[in-house]
Amino acid sequence: MADALLADEPVVRDGIAIAWTPPAVRYSLRTRVPSGLPRLLASARFADGHALALGPDEWLLILPDGAQPPTIAPLHALTDIGHRNVGLTVAGDRAAALIQCGCALDLSLATFPPGKVTRTLYDGVEIVLWRTGEAEFRIETWRSFAAYLHAALALAADDL
Amino acid sequence: MTRFSAATLLAKAIGHHKGWPAQWPDAAPKPSYDAVIVGAGGHGLGAAYYLAKKHGITNVAVIDKGWLGGGNTGRNTTIIRSNYLYDESAFLYDHAVKLWDGLSQELNYNVMYSKRGVLMLAHNVHDVQSFKRHIHSNRLNGVDNEWLTAEEAQAYCPPLSIDPNARHPVLGAALQRRGGTARHDSVAWGYARGAAALGVDIIQNCAVTGIRRGADGAVEGVETERGFIATRKIGVSAAGNSSVLMDMAGLRFPLESFPLQALVSEPVKPFFPCVVMSNTVHAYMSQSDKGELVIGAGTDAYVSYSQRGALHIVEHTLAAICEIFPVVRRMRMLRNWGGIVDVTPDRSPILGKTPVKGLYVNCGWGTGGFKATPGAADLLAWTIAKDEPHPINAPFNLDRFRSGRLIDEAAAAAVAH
Amino acid sequence: MSAFRLPGRGRIDVARPVAFRFDGKAMTGAAGDTLASALLANGVHLVGRSFKYHRPRGLLGAGVEEPNALMGVDRGPGRHTANVRATTIELHDDLTVETQNRWPSLGFDLGAATNLLSPLFPAGFYNKTFMWPRSAWETLYEPAIRRMAGLGKAPHAIDPDRYTARHDFVDLLIVGAGRAGIEAALAASASGERVMLIDEQPELGGKLLANPARWDWLAGALTRLDDAGVVCLSRTTAIGLYHDGFVGAVERLTDHLPPATATGPRERLHRIRAARIVLATGAIERPLVFADNDRPGVMLASAARTYLHRYGVAVGKRVALMVTHDSGYQVAFDLAEAGIGIAAIVDSRPDLDPSLKARASDLGLELIPHAVVIGTHGAKAVTGITLAPLGSRQVRKIACDALLMAGGWTPTVHLWSHGKGKLGWDEALGAFVPEGEMDRVTCTGACAGAIDPGHGVHAEALWSPRDPASFKAFVDLQNDVTARDIRLAVREGFRSIEHIKRYTTNGMATDQGKTSNLNGLQVAAGALGNTAPQVGLTTFRPPYTPTTFGALAGSAKDALFQPTRKTVIDSWAHAQGAVFENVAQWRRARYFPRASEDMDAAVARECRAVRTGVGMFDASTLGKIEVVGPDAAEFLNRMYTNPWKALAPGRCRYGLLLGEDGFIRDDGVAARLADDRFHVTTTTGGAARVLGMMEDYLQTEWPDLDVWLTSTTEQYAVIALQGPRARDVIAPHVEGVDLSPEALPHMAYAEGRICGVPMRLFRVSFTGELGFEVNVPAGHGLAVWEALWAEGQRHGITAYGTETMHVLRAEKGYIIVGQDSDGTLTPDDAGIGWAVGKKKLDFVGRRSLARPDMLLPDRKQLVGLLTDDPHYVLEEGAQIVDVPNAPVPVPMIGHVTSSYHSPTLGRSIALAVVAGGRARIGETLFVPMADKTHRVTVSEPLFYDREGARLDG
């Protein structure tokens, strides 16, 4: 991708690494028949990637670059949002503490364990927050908010 | 009533100020009145004053559930201006601004009306178009309002940042020079003193709990915490609580009550000469004669009668203030409070008769009724006295929500206050 | 070491001297000092001038309650902070402070003349005067009042410091780390819960820090808390308690460090959500109210104890005490034991605790029961006091260099009250204490009224043989409110404590009445003949202590104030020298000036290019919503005014969206991609609003419809190619789409590939020319743009911005929602009644269109205006009248909504809304400007290519 913002160097601080994710295929999947899909706020493996439950009838599918659209149960809607979203990973011992600077959810392991995902806000910007490991998160946001989000996280990392 | 002047002040000083009488007596309710005003805010007290002064109706009570002036009159950011877009609004608010001028002398009470100018900042092309529309309309209505370039705006208000690289650069501003502020408490006190001197009873700490209606549907009086008071004319001017009062008369109104917060900084030496408002960045500020910065912004989002609000609203407000006036970033917030504002669907007030005979209402001023205080009071008094609205408040009737003849300043310009 | 420093005492490090400057004078203190303790150690009591009367003032307290010692702290350019309490300033090297509200100097202040005139300035004086002559208010009085206003220096430079924030989640938050707070933390520390203990002071310990006997326990307790993982934050003030266990707290990170060594953010805002909250905020000692109780050297007794034990400083050499409460005795004993002379202990009570009496006599202290101080002496420091037995005129003078007041204790219930906690009157304490329950919150320790050091009496002002109206006995030292001001207020009919507060300003200063509210209440109660609980307290409001704006604004400044949304083509536009404008959160290229072109020249060139060749426009910011599901057409049919069901896949339609009130909310073109799939566009600013509105109807009114909505605004970059040669530019790069007018007519839609990437192609025009809108996945947007730009060079392609787009569409009379319509216009008003499905029985807003006012003939309607002078461009927002030169108020019948010079027509054009406008077409109307009235002719709102012939290129 030719986006300038994606060319930024990863931000590395003590206990924190912030990096853009590689290109991916993404779909918004909507259905009333959620068989084989994770419950709200959960994530699960799906096709060659993951399904992230964002609403009672809404999943974000993140599949490897080049993946074909998945085939799913009847009565559903699949919308391509692969270029709408931009992904970031925030990893390290202080990853949760960093995200906690701008996110009003309790990110302790007890209330936000690995695998949990939700839409929420970081400093007023809507994000999808997905805990991929004890010390690793993936954040998805809309493309035009990504630069702001990245700058806000980098500044918070400086001031943590 | 002792006349207030420098001379009496000097005379009383010699007696260690022991000779001052009460500015208004604390009245006990009588069994009946010619008119009862519910709500001793600036609007209600003023209405009683004008009923007595202009219409000769002096057997009037103003009843409040708390202490007079303790509602929004006592907790607002005191911005006064009349540069509204529509004729109806411009005439309404300018009626008030004309009365502000000279109010201190009329009441013999210094309400500290300060014509320091209200500057409204334009940050984008849309703002510019909208403000110009106001300015042209105001000029033809005889309301002062002028366009300033960004540089002129900064010259008028030096702490203003006009950095062209700001997130929301200032492209210019509308200035109403007659706009300004007045001392909120003094307005309530001045009207209370003036009304009491004309024979009005001011009854505090006495909540109205019911409105009694006769077989013909007309009002017969109010039930209060201190008993029934008979009257044929009730003027309700209860700001945030208007729905509650209307409900007592069996009426449901197009109103919702929201928390609105304000805050003041610690006092510092004067440096901020006027009132500045920005709807795009969303905050407004002035500096009081005591030195504190008086700051406000938008409402909290939900219906509430709690007179408090959330910290994130304050965070946004101060971020906005620091963006427009970066030099205040190190100033400190001294106190932050909330009021209850009742808002109509078109953000304009309802001032007139109700479907219930003898019941008159003045409500829905939302976030901007302080500036209207003398005007609203005068028009409410007129409406009560004549049993019909004055031409200025006639358009602000309840029927408009049925007919669709809304007076929607906000839709026209996204302008509050 | 200075004469007032007591060797071997305090928690300071005398081995580490700290140099600082006070009003320009070099002084030395010790590491661990506050500015206040360092000044006292240097024998300085005079630290400020009062607000109104400019009276000399000294330190009253030792903590945040301090009303007098307000300093301007200077930490370098942009780093001046006004009104900082000397008692909270930690001494560090290079500390530079100056006193406030005095001129030319603290010792000699001309403002003190107001003290002489003070009989003319009782409470509320300004309401009574300055009214005549009327004009003098603006020219004379108000400017004079303003000059007197304020305390600290006004800010003038931008603060270079940073502020940061975070969210904290705990099971238990304890506010206040005195004994009570620490014990609460210890009790919870074994539970495995997340416990957080915060205190505003630099060290945890609260009152224990002034009690050396407890220091070992304190140190042990803090170690245990640390071991148990309790998060302990010092220098962290809980500013307010909000809904549902939310507490805002501000941690000061750098102000205690020398400016040169301070790095990182200055303050951190903690947004704490706690399952349970324990308030252990302690209690504040009350001063006493008597004549001239504001003289430097008159202090709180507990403060003297704190200075002694915590800072190793004697507040005087010969100290007198005025007590109404037992707690003062402990202070006297401690001072005496430290070798400080005690002039006398004056106690208003006749009967004293025998054990205290015995202890006093053991220590050889003179105890004067049943007597009160009735005055103080000295100029800028107290040199003696006058006292009298209660009810007697037999006054006696005693020399002293400090007078300590012990008037009892006021629990610090601020946060409890922020949460709307109830308060009950505690007669023994003479104060309000928390009462009843609050969800999640409890109080403990002195805050809860658990104050053990004996008992006392509480009175309004102390008795005096003199006429109380003849002297100043201060209640609120910072705002110069005296007992007689409060009595005057009551006399003048201000009977509610809230009125008294506002009339006298008692409790409204920067200390928010921490030492004055209770005394004010007592004086008021006395004057009213009521009891204190009957009179009640004023409302506590956040913040507990003044809080930096920057800490609340946080990192939200400059580029991080709000996101600036940029399209993927923005960088290209920037490189081309585009001038941008803000539209909603987006920045959009407004025009692309070449060389020295101004906007008009650039726009004229851009317009001509589109009309005669081809122009290229970044339309990516348009909102896009993908509406998918078997009921998609039915859903749009209900939302929009237009009919949708018959629209065939591969076709587009202009859609108009109303609010339920019948007024235009948004518009856009939608394409049917398949039976069950639409690509709907919205205005740039309306995208989020429209999606929210659609979700609302879908979820709550028509949940039975099988439709799903997804925002795809940012999925696609949108490149508009407009002009007769538009097809030529894209044709070489398009695969899989027949671009011929027959196969792809106006308002058709097709999918294919462009430059090798997938494309959604709309044959639409917002300019009146042949037009295409190419939607490609955003990540490819710039590459496609650049490829088409390169291709276009052969056709003289020109990039154009929003301004040209506006002119072109105005020539065609296309409205812009939000500019030509303003939330008060119906479809018919806007001249787009054709977009309303006449056969539709319902859609959002339809019923409102039948309301009486919507049917009136004099509604404002969209028309065109042509000025008599073709070179004059009307101002947008200018008002329209039908009678020229009418007197003010001039009846206005409409206004100009859009107005431009049309390069195509070589003249000015305008759109306007005019009452009954369509019936006035051909009429002459007037646009009165300040300098001149312009004649205009009403026209159709369509100025160019009436037949629409150019749409096909």
Add this chain to the structure above:
Amino acid sequence: MLLIHCPYCDEPRPEIEFGYAGEAHIARPINPDDLSDAEWETYLFVRTNARGRHFERWRHVHGCGRFFNAVRDTVTDTFERTYKAGVARPGEADSWTGDTGGIV
């Protein structure tokens, strides 16, 4: 900042994630044409604005995206309960036994 229990996410979430959406249980008339101007006005504009127990709508807009209903005391700002859209309007606080969809 209020803490609001989203009945869909079934966990408490901070106020900033939500949008307030006005009074609850005001259904859009099936046939608006059948309504008089006064009835239509009532539907459009007239609100209970209760001081005390208030039925209101919220949307978990920056969360699961769902609209839902709540009963809240507008004097204390405390939520009595939240419940899913479509669930019948609860009666008095203590007598109500319907599907809570998550009690606060």
